[in-house]
Amino acid sequence: MARVVFAPLLSEFIDTFGIGEATAGLLVTLVWVGSAAPRLPTGWLLTRVPRHHVVLGAGVVLTLASTFAAFAPGIDVLMIAAVGMGLASGVYFIAGNPLVSELFPETVGRVMGIHGTASQLAAVTAAPFATVALGLGIEAFAGWRAVFAVLAVAAATVTAAVFVAARGADLPDAGAGDRDLLGAARSEWRTVLTGVLILGLAGFVWQGVFNFYELYMLDKGLAPNVARNALTVVFGAGVPAFLISGRLADRFPHVPYLLSVLAAFVVCLFALVSVSGLVPLLVVSAVIGYVIHSLFPAMDTYLLDTLPDATRGSAYAVYSASMMIVQATGSSVVGSLRGAGVAYDAVFGAAAVGLVVLLVGLVVAQRASWLPE
16 A cells, blocks of 8 residues: 555645646655665565564554655655655565465465455555545545555554564574575576566556556546546456466466566557547556556566575565666656656557567577576
8 A cells, every 4th residue: 555555646746735747756756766775675684583573663664654644744745754655665575475475385376466465455445545535534634644644543553463463473484594685696696687677677667657547547538536546447457466367377387477467568558558438448457457467476476486495585685676676767757758748658658669679588588598487
């Protein structure tokens, strides 16, 4: 929720603070930069601290940052809070994903699908939750401030629940031998690079698409309420995608499956810029939501199933930090291009062409057995 809740609120921030689309894009980029920044330090921390302790720390940071956002008097303060919320998500995923995979080492794809589905359900509620909060509001926490106030309370509650659960759990020690962050990066560099190329660049494009989705749908001629909740269709389609793709990732060779999903995403981008009208746009939104969210559990399964115990946490942290840095600037780039007067269709169409070039290169590399399997 922390990483996606800003997207359906961009138009509110533009109206409240009198900012342009470029500044709005920077705000969203800061969330993802914040999510990228702690990933390498967290990887090092995991060589010293149990994974569940780091998860609890992420919950505390999210609670504080959400509270800060709820009271933000201006866009500058909101940007600081956005970085904090991003930090919490980045710390969590570096610790949480390896922990989940090590709890169930025989069915990594299945449990990563379940884990991703839980996360995706939060993302699905972001747009309708924002719509309700904007309509209701409670005194000092009117409109978008109510979103962050409720998020702060929820984060505090869940963090307390995780603390209680962890005290009585028999936690794995598979990462006990993972004590060299740089050594893990050197030994697993090909696997890490494969993940960064695929999800980093696809994520760069997706960042620009989904964070401006409401504004893009308005540009396509949809009504404001429909445009805002078109993002719900995108995220909603991701719920079954996590479950199904996680199971498929257990059954098929990892790299060919990843490249197939990437190819499907490229096709969806071309379809998105080509169609117009309510029904076609909602159909394409559902399909592109299913496809892009299929890529996430497939990539996590590939990495966490391929990396050995002695390097898993550290190498995954290096991959995640690098991948996030690549994709984090997607929103800012789209916002800047829009500020320069470039049409959404032109921006997203050019991004699709770029991914075609990437896909061709990856297929050649896979045929030459350069990509770890």
